Amino acid sequence: MTKTGTGLRAKHQRMVLVVIAIVAVISAGLLAAYALRNQANFFYLPEQMSANPPEAGKAVRLGGMVQPGSLETLDDGITVAFVVTGNETATIPVRYSGILPDLFVEGSGVVADGSLQKNGTFLATNLLAKHDENYVPRELEGLEQHQSPEQSYTTTMYTD
Amino acid sequence: MHGYANPTRFLSLARWLTPVLLLSGIVLSAGAVAWGLFVVPPDRLMGETVRILYIHVPSAWLGMGGWTGIALSSAALLIWKHPLAAIGARAVAIPGMVFTAICLATGSIWGRPTWGSWWVWDGRLTSMLVLLFLYAGYIALAQASARDGGSSKIVAIFGIVGAINIPIINRSVVWWNSLHQPPSITVGKSAIAGEFLIPLLIAVLGFSLLFGGIVLMRMRALIAEMQVEARLRRRALEDDVPVAASMGTS
Numbered sequence: 001m002t003k004t005g006t007g008l009r010a011k012h013q014r015m016v017l018v019v020i021a022i023v024a025v026i027s028a029g030l031l032a033a034y035a036l037r038n039q040a041n042f043f044y045l046p047e048q049m050s051a052n053p054p055e056a057g058k059a060v061r062l063g064g065m066v067q068p069g070s071l072e073t074l075d076d077g078i079t080v081a082f083v084v085t086g087n088e089t090a091t092i093p094v095r096y097s098g099i100l101p102d103l104f105v106e107g108s109g110v111v112a113d114g115s116l117q118k119n120g121t122f123l124a125t126n127l128l129a130k131h132d133e134n135y136v137p138r139e140l141e142g143l144e145q146h147q148s149p150e151q152s153y154t155t156t157m158y159t160d
Numbered sequence: 161m162h163g164y165a166n167p168t169r170f171l172s173l174a175r176w177l178t179p180v181l182l183l184s185g186i187v188l189s190a191g192a193v194a195w196g197l198f199v200v201p202p203d204r205l206m207g208e209t210v211r212i213l214y215i216h217v218p219s220a221w222l223g224m225g226g227w228t229g230i231a232l233s234s235a236a237l238l239i240w241k242h243p244l245a246a247i248g249a250r251a252v253a254i255p256g257m258v259f260t261a262i263c264l265a266t267g268s269i270w271g272r273p274t275w276g277s278w279w280v281w282d283g284r285l286t287s288m289l290v291l292l293f294l295y296a297g298y299i300a301l302a303q304a305s306a307r308d309g310g311s312s313k314i315v316a317i318f319g320i321v322g323a324i325n326i327p328i329i330n331r332s333v334v335w336w337n338s339l340h341q342p343p344s345i346t347v348g349k350s351a352i353a354g355e356f357l358i359p360l361l362i363a364v365l366g367f368s369l370l371f372g373g374i375v376l377m378r379m380r381a382l383i384a385e386m387q388v389e390a391r392l393r394r395r396a397l398e399d400d401v402p403v404a405a406s407m408g409t410s
Binding site: 043138 | 204321324325345352353
């Protein structure tokens with residue numbers, strides 16, 4: 001390869017090839033990510049679950065917000081019942097027996113492992129608390145842990 | 161930029177830049193982490209565990225930024241055959257992998273008390289773990305090619321192809337329902353209160369300066385290694401075939 005004309009042309013050729021390769025790789029990746037769109041969800045929102053219910057007893061995850069005012073402890077003392085809401089009106093009632101995570105409060109995000117029962121109740125075997133993207137100091141908020149559901153409600157669910 | 165293709169010129173710049181970056185990086189990141197540990201108030205819901213943010217976020221930034229650097233150097237190597245590009249990409253790989261591992265470890269420690277689980281297979285966590293494996297593969301490939309004199313093109317192509325994971329990590333919490341929270345800091349907007357945000361930004365800056373210093377240090381070490389090898393080879397040539405001694409000059 002000589003220094004002047006052909007060298008420059010070779011450099012341009014390489015640049016074009018690299019740019020084509022990068023474009024191809026990016027579109028392949030985006031295509032794969034798009035194809036995964038629904039399979040790669042970590043959980044179903046209530047509206048997704050009621051629109052397209054999984055068969056009863058099949059292990060799935062349900063995620064959403066714990067509806068404020070819906071959390072109650074049943075008579076046996078270890079079972080809790082609450083309602084999960086999403087971005088739309090659909091809601092799903094959930095039952096869970098076990099230790100609740102520290103951040104599990106009304107109006108906050110939750111992800112439940114379990115299965116949908118025939119009567120439409122979701123029986124959870126494990127609960128995960130979902131934290132939202134807000135970081136607010138306790139003093140500044142001037143509120144108890146359970147008193148600021150609205151703010152986290154509007155932001156935990158990502159809406160486009 | 162091509163001025164620095166000459167290693168002597170690059171080295172004279174790197175010689176004074178390395179201690180400057182390392183020192184300012186150490187001072188800023190130590191200060192920001194201390195600020196985060198002792199001054200910042202507890203979070204409304206997370207309480208004291210919020211402090212892990214000051215290690216987790218800068219590490220995640222550098223893990224992803226490191227691979228972006230590898231991809232850019234790889235493109236520079238393939239297009240312009242810039243001699244420093246391969247050295248730069250190799251120098252970034254190990255610190256990038258270390259920060260990715262720190263990000264995963266701190267996230268896991270935070271996830272146990274916050275979510276109730278050390279690890280879940282959601283989009284963000286899985287794609288970050290893939291990044292760690294990509295780093296491991298890249299380091300193995302780069303070392304093998306440097307040792308056995310293989311083609312550095314293969315390594316550069318791997319660096320570019322692996323970059324597809326970076327936008328996937330970034331968008332994973334938006335595209336898919338995930339347990340990891342959506343981005344707190346987006347262009348022009350922050351869902352993080354100022355008390356938390358300022359030390360966080362200083363920590364990101366400090367960690368980045370430190371990272372730059374480490375990369376320059378490793379680049380100098382790699383160049384020195386190559387010079388030693390070239391010198392040894394030349395000496396071996398001189399000893400064996402005195403006639404061929406003039407060939408070794410570079």
